[in-house]
Amino acid sequence: xxxxxxxxxxxxxxxxxxxxxxxxxxxxxxxxxxxxxxxxxxxxxxxxxxxxxxxxxxxxxxxxxxxxxxxxxxxxxxxxxxxxxxxxxxxxxxxxxxxxxxxxxxxxxxxxxxxxxxxxxxxxxx
Amino acid sequence: xxxxxxxxxxxxxxxxxxxxxxxxxxxxxxxxxxxxxxxxxxxxxxxxxxxxxxxxxxxxxxxxxxxxxxxxxxxxxxxxxxxxxxxxxxxxxxxxxxxxxxxxxxxxxxxxxxxxxxxxxxxxxxxxxxxxxxxxxxxxxxxxxxxxxxxxxxxxxxxxxxxxxxxx
Numbered sequence: 001x002x003x004x005x006x007x008x009x010x011x012x013x014x015x016x017x018x019x020x021x022x023x024x025x026x027x028x029x030x031x032x033x034x035x036x037x038x039x040x041x042x043x044x045x046x047x048x049x050x051x052x053x054x055x056x057x058x059x060x061x062x063x064x065x066x067x068x069x070x071x072x073x074x075x076x077x078x079x080x081x082x083x084x085x086x087x088x089x090x091x092x093x094x095x096x097x098x099x100x101x102x103x104x105x106x107x108x109x110x111x112x113x114x115x116x117x118x119x120x121x122x123x124x125x126x
Numbered sequence: 127x128x129x130x131x132x133x134x135x136x137x138x139x140x141x142x143x144x145x146x147x148x149x150x151x152x153x154x155x156x157x158x159x160x161x162x163x164x165x166x167x168x169x170x171x172x173x174x175x176x177x178x179x180x181x182x183x184x185x186x187x188x189x190x191x192x193x194x195x196x197x198x199x200x201x202x203x204x205x206x207x208x209x210x211x212x213x214x215x216x217x218x219x220x221x222x223x224x225x226x227x228x229x230x231x232x233x234x235x236x237x238x239x240x241x242x243x244x245x246x247x248x249x250x251x252x253x254x255x256x257x258x259x260x261x262x263x264x265x266x267x268x269x270x271x272x273x274x275x276x277x278x279x280x281x282x283x284x285x286x287x288x289x290x291x292x293x294x
Binding site: 036083101 | 146148149150151152153204205207208211212215216220222224225226228243244247248249250251252253254255256258261263265267
């Protein structure tokens with residue numbers, strides 16, 4: 001047991017805590033959009049914490065530094081791909097007509113689409 | 127935006143691939159380095175046209191410095207926003223105020239817009255729903271200001287000052 005493993009274990013714990021929070025958010029939030037917020041987001045910090053934590057923990061336990069560099073590369077690729085999946089999911093949800101929660105305050109995207117449709121119907125401005 | 131020369135783009139791709147190889151193997155053994163260099167050169171030949179339009183221009187010291195400074199800045203913003211969303215999930219009254227707002231960006235290149243959209247999506251509480259030209263449509267879990275200017279000030283401005291330098 002040394003400092004590096006202690007930091008690694010703490011990071012893994014924090015990551016696991018954020019996984020729990022994101023699962024809880026899935027149940028508590030009212031509509032698909034707010035569920036996406038908690039599901040994708042907490043999962044990001046959770047995964048970051050667990051991955052870097054595992055890397056540091058392994059180095060602290062006397063394994064090679066390759067553990068840390070590899071887990072950092074995995075975290076990096078996760079950071080690059082996770083938001084694209086989230087974006088694709090939420091856009092698909094919107095395009096398939098799932099309504100926003102009734103407590104939502106504003107929907108600029110609908111206004112934008114309607115303005116665009118009007119412009120193309122009225123002879124088009126493009 | 128004009129494209130850099132083929133050689134510059136090719137070299138940049140090979141350098142990035144070799145750096146990833148270094149991280150994945152985490153070894154300075156000459157055999158590993160040699161096979162890594164050969165593989166980077168071969169793979170770069172197939173992929174450089176898709177990988178970059180600006181080539182070695184990406185390695186300008188100012189850009190690299192801003193990119194390195196962006197990492198802790200972004201991580202800090204992400205952690206803060208994560209705690210904010212965690213608070214909203216745990217609070218018994220579920221204090222959310224969601225909506226879709228519109229933001230305008232000053233970024234011009236495709237790579238910059240992608241990086242901004244990804245940063246917004248990774249920051250808890252905001253997801254990029256769609257992009258049309260310089261308009262971003264963002265689902266925001268706590269709408270503080272629904273005007274275009276106010277939303278941009280809150281969501282996109284903090285990232286843009288870095289991304290403007292890194293990607294242009």
